Amino acid sequence: MVTLTLQTRQRNELIDITSRIAELVRESGVTSGVCYIFVPHTTAGLTINEDADPDVVADLLMKLQQVIPQHDLAYRHTEGNSDAHIKASLFGPSQVVFIEAGRLVLGTWQGIYFCEFDGPRTRKVLVKIVAD
Numbered sequence: 001m002v003t004l005t006l007q008t009r010q011r012n013e014l015i016d017i018t019s020r021i022a023e024l025v026r027e028s029g030v031t032s033g034v035c036y037i038f039v040p041h042t043t044a045g046l047t048i049n050e051d052a053d054p055d056v057v058a059d060l061l062m063k064l065q066q067v068i069p070q071h072d073l074a075y076r077h078t079e080g081n082s083d084a085h086i087k088a089s090l091f092g093p094s095q096v097v098f099i100e101a102g103r104l105v106l107g108t109w110q111g112i113y114f115c116e117f118d119g120p121r122t123r124k125v126l127v128k129i130v131a132d
Helices: 018-028 054-067 082-091
Strands: 002-007 013-016 032-038 044-050 094-100 110-116 122-131
Touching: 013 054, 018 032, 018 110, 018 122, 044 054, 044 082, 044 094, 082 110, 110 122
Parallel strands: none
Antiparallel strands: 002 122, 013 110, 032 094, 032 122, 044 110
């Protein structure tokens, strides 16, 4: 297992980590298998989405803020980050990507994103690459 360390800069942001994951796959020498990606944080997550147009990420973040605002008088959690927990639960803490011919199997426009919902912080992403 490999641990990537990320430094986030905003309260809510999506960071494209595709190239870092692809590099780990190349370094592993695995030609066919599975890449498991996991975030051990309750206010962060992972998603696979379009990485060609940055407006997609901007639209996701804008809509999340509209639907799940940071401040809501109905929140009961006293730490002030209930929105981050809700967003992280919706996105989930893990992704699984197949490996074939030594490369991640992703669609033409797909990228792997770390989702920060309670930053800025230092975060970890755990990656485990398993051969067939």
